[in-house]
Amino acid sequence: xxxxxxxxxxxxxxxxxxxxxxxxxxxxxxxxxxxxxxxxxxxxxxxxxxxxxxxxxxxxxxxxxxxxxxxxxxxxxxxxxxxxxxxxxxxxxxxxxxxxxxxxxxxxxxxxxxxxxxxxxxxxxxxxxxxxxxxxxxxxxxxxxxxxxxxxxxxxxxxxxxxxxxxxxxxxxxxxxxxxxxxxxxxxxxxxxxxxxxxxxxxxxxxxxxxxxxxxxxxxxxxxxxxxxxxxxxxxxxxxxxxxxxxxxxxxxxxxxxxxxxxxxxxxxxxxxxxxxxxxxxxxxxxxxxxxxxxxxxxxxxxxxxxxxxxxxxxxx
Amino acid sequence: xxxxxxxxxxxxxxxxxxxxxxxxxxxxxxxxxxxxxxxxxxxxxxxxxxxxxxxxxxxxxxxxxxxxxxxxxxxxxxxxxxxxxxxxxxxxxxxxxxxxxxxxxxxxxxxxxxxxxxxxxxxxxxxxxxxxxxxxxxxxxxxxxxxxxxxxxxxxxxxxxxxxxxxxxxxxxxxxxxxxxxxxxxxxxxxxxxxxxxxxxxxxxxxxxxxxxxxxxxxxxxxxxxxxxxxxxxxxxxxxxxxxxxxxxxxxxxxxxxxxxxxxxxxxxxxxxxxxxxxxxxxxxxxxxxxxxxxxxxxxxxxxxxxxxxxxxxxxxxxxxxxxxxxxxxxxxxxxxxxxxxxxxxxxxxxxxxxxxxxxxxxxxxxxxxxxxxxxxxxxxxxxxxxxxxxxxxxxxxxxxxxxxxxxxxxxxxxxxxxxxxxxxxxxxxxxxxx
Numbered sequence: 001x002x003x004x005x006x007x008x009x010x011x012x013x014x015x016x017x018x019x020x021x022x023x024x025x026x027x028x029x030x031x032x033x034x035x036x037x038x039x040x041x042x043x044x045x046x047x048x049x050x051x052x053x054x055x056x057x058x059x060x061x062x063x064x065x066x067x068x069x070x071x072x073x074x075x076x077x078x079x080x081x082x083x084x085x086x087x088x089x090x091x092x093x094x095x096x097x098x099x100x101x102x103x104x105x106x107x108x109x110x111x112x113x114x115x116x117x118x119x120x121x122x123x124x125x126x127x128x129x130x131x132x133x134x135x136x137x138x139x140x141x142x143x144x145x146x147x148x149x150x151x152x153x154x155x156x157x158x159x160x161x162x163x164x165x166x167x168x169x170x171x172x173x174x175x176x177x178x179x180x181x182x183x184x185x186x187x188x189x190x191x192x193x194x195x196x197x198x199x200x201x202x203x204x205x206x207x208x209x210x211x212x213x214x215x216x217x218x219x220x221x222x223x224x225x226x227x228x229x230x231x232x233x234x235x236x237x238x239x240x241x242x243x244x245x246x247x248x249x250x251x252x253x254x255x256x257x258x259x260x261x262x263x264x265x266x267x268x269x270x271x272x273x274x275x276x277x278x279x280x281x282x283x284x285x286x287x288x289x290x291x292x293x294x295x296x297x298x299x300x301x302x303x304x305x306x307x308x309x310x311x312x313x314x315x316x317x
Numbered sequence: 318x319x320x321x322x323x324x325x326x327x328x329x330x331x332x333x334x335x336x337x338x339x340x341x342x343x344x345x346x347x348x349x350x351x352x353x354x355x356x357x358x359x360x361x362x363x364x365x366x367x368x369x370x371x372x373x374x375x376x377x378x379x380x381x382x383x384x385x386x387x388x389x390x391x392x393x394x395x396x397x398x399x400x401x402x403x404x405x406x407x408x409x410x411x412x413x414x415x416x417x418x419x420x421x422x423x424x425x426x427x428x429x430x431x432x433x434x435x436x437x438x439x440x441x442x443x444x445x446x447x448x449x450x451x452x453x454x455x456x457x458x459x460x461x462x463x464x465x466x467x468x469x470x471x472x473x474x475x476x477x478x479x480x481x482x483x484x485x486x487x488x489x490x491x492x493x494x495x496x497x498x499x500x501x502x503x504x505x506x507x508x509x510x511x512x513x514x515x516x517x518x519x520x521x522x523x524x525x526x527x528x529x530x531x532x533x534x535x536x537x538x539x540x541x542x543x544x545x546x547x548x549x550x551x552x553x554x555x556x557x558x559x560x561x562x563x564x565x566x567x568x569x570x571x572x573x574x575x576x577x578x579x580x581x582x583x584x585x586x587x588x589x590x591x592x593x594x595x596x597x598x599x600x601x602x603x604x605x606x607x608x609x610x611x612x613x614x615x616x617x618x619x620x621x622x623x624x625x626x627x628x629x630x631x632x633x634x635x636x637x638x639x640x641x642x643x644x645x646x647x648x649x650x651x652x653x654x655x656x657x658x659x660x661x662x663x664x665x666x667x668x669x670x671x672x673x674x675x676x677x678x679x680x681x682x683x684x685x686x687x688x689x690x691x692x693x694x695x696x697x698x699x700x701x702x703x704x705x706x707x708x709x710x711x712x713x714x715x716x717x718x719x720x721x722x723x724x725x726x727x728x729x730x731x732x733x734x735x736x737x738x739x740x741x742x743x744x745x746x747x748x749x750x751x752x
Contacts, residue, residue, distance in 0.1 A: 070706075075430075151571060174568045265716075
């Protein structure tokens with residue numbers, strides 16, 4: 001706060017200083033008003049962006065969810081709760097959450113792997129930085145490119161099959177064509193892509209732990225596992241909680257990888273792909289908006305329940 | 318810093334004002350042709366899905382030709398890769414070009430809300446074919462760019478190697494032909510292009526080809542299109558059986574449209590169900606691969622009604638004029654010139670909408686063999702669109718055929734009868750909801 005007010009005081013310094021007390025007191029409320037306004041001026045641009053690109057669309061979406069809008073026509077009528085009634089009376093619309101279960105399993109694997117690599121690479125390992133780069137790299141690649149690369153990777157007799165054959169696992173698998181395999185393949189791609197992000201978050205947190213703690217632990221004869229168990233995990237707990245929330249909301253709203261790779265064909269359709277199809281294939285934008293609102297509510301609910309179970313730890317100084 | 322913030326504020330306010338002022342009323346003024354070309358002027362923007370033709374300068378050449386007749390008009394092109402998705406969203410504003418192709422998922426009943434009327438159906442039908450598909454309440458809003466005949470694009474040499482030289486006359490003969498191709502040449506006899514999806518939705522254009530019935534589409538408004546003997550039943554059964562007998566690609570989920578052109582040209586694929594517009598593309602692929610373009614041929618759907626084959630002429634995109642365009646006369650001039658004079662439909666091996674134009678060369682075997690080219694009645698299209706939407710079947714979407722193929726190759730539960738029965742039931746529910 002101080003730098004702001006001092007810069008304000010510097011403003012009138014160039015002009016003639018106020019001479020008499022009456023003038024001085026008249027200026028005071030004005031300056032306070034200005035002082036109160038200053039932080040808002042700084043917030044103006046980010047707030048404008050936030051409102052234009054987040055809140056206005058969300059409000060629009062909620063409004064559309066009560067209409068029969070087809071997404072193009074300039075006219076639409078309000079239909080009340082009809083869309084919501086339709087969503088909850090069509091159980092097949094929720095069957096697609098089965099696919100999300102695969103991604104949830106993958107998310108657990110992803111967090112465990114990220115934690116493992118972050119721990120190993122935070123100690124003195126050979127080629128540490130190289131491995132860090134390799135692990136984080138997939139996160140930097142554009143999702144569309146990843147979709148196309150893995151489309152070739154998973155082709156029958158493609159790269160993956162060839163690699164497996166080197167290890168003596170023969171046969172051609174329909175990695176994307178077999179309904180029993182497709183979700184494992186897609187979830188695998190998602191682990192490959194997003195593990196790097198979790199890894200970097202964990203690594204940062206681990207490196208912020210004071211080195212004296214390890215030193216003291218080593219003096220006391222703690223081995224690496226004990227250091228991990230009693231130093232690293234407790235200090236990472238808030239971060240693991242946050243990652244878990246992000247993972248669950250991510251699993252419920254999986255989109256780009258299955259959409260690019262299979263278009264939701266076979267058994268790989270997710271809730272978001274289904275919503276997109278409702279909106280753009282069948283021109284039921286009203287119904288699709290209602291589905292999107294339902295998804296939003298589900299995710300908020302999950303986050304809330306999770307926060308209840310794992311309460312946020314406040315920093316006490 | 319504060320100045321920056323104020324600039325931001327000013328920008329935000331300007332943006333808000335610009336957005337608020339955009340909403341002027343819809344104009345219903347018709348786009349009429351001018352009698353004197355030299356008096357038409359203005360700058361127009363033409364939206365097109367043909368990114369290839371804009372990038373290689375072909376469109377610019379057309380614009381150059383056009384400028385010789387209409388010197389006062391400047392034509393700008395905007396090529397859009399995801400034409401359907403992008404233009405549909407842009408149509409929520411007023412800024413969707415001056416001349417555009419009507420996106421497929423715009424319901425016909427909404428045409429008057431977006432496009433300028435081009436004239437009465439009675440007048441325009443004297444000169445043009447396929448006028449019905451762009452007509453709402455006797456006013457024409459869109460003129461078909463060209464129509465494609467439907468059929469199987471096939472590799473003639475490959476089929477000859479398999480011992481099939483005559484066009485199969487029934488679905489059974491066709492399947493036997495595919496089997497011969499598989500057994501004798503080892504090629505993939507039929508390619509579905511499952512992954513890209515849109516080639517699957519083309520199978521709906523077989524509607525009408527089986528029974529040679531011009532009312533095949535209108536009948537969908539009241540009848541069950543998947544009842545035994547109906548066109549879509551025959552078409553979808555053929556596709557199902559081909560997949561079930563393993564006469565299609567082994568992993569349909571990793572197909573690739575661009576590669577499929579190369580494969581059919583080099584004899585790795587036997588046939589694909591497409592419109593005649595695909596023939597020049599496949600022939601070009603054959604030339605690139607060092608093969609003779611003559612090996613690419615076209616055969617009608619294996620079914621005869623009254624002793625002859627039938628093929629439905631399927632109108633491609635329609636050209637329309639944006640009803641908000643400030644230069645409607647110039648826009649109409651371009652539209653008329655492009656349809657009548659440019660020769661665009663002939664280069665695409667399409668059937669020109671202009672009545673006096675000859676059939677394209679790719680369809681010569683069709684006319685030689687006496688294949689009847691029919692045009693479906695579209696008087697019930699608004700209702701059929703509505704039923705399709707309500708039922709969520711998606712006759713113009715690939716989803717239900719992807720499901721059909723999944724069932725046929727054993728990747729989903731069910732059999733042919735259960736799939737067709739499910740479609741019938743959903744369609745019937747859609748009919749009730751739309752009524």
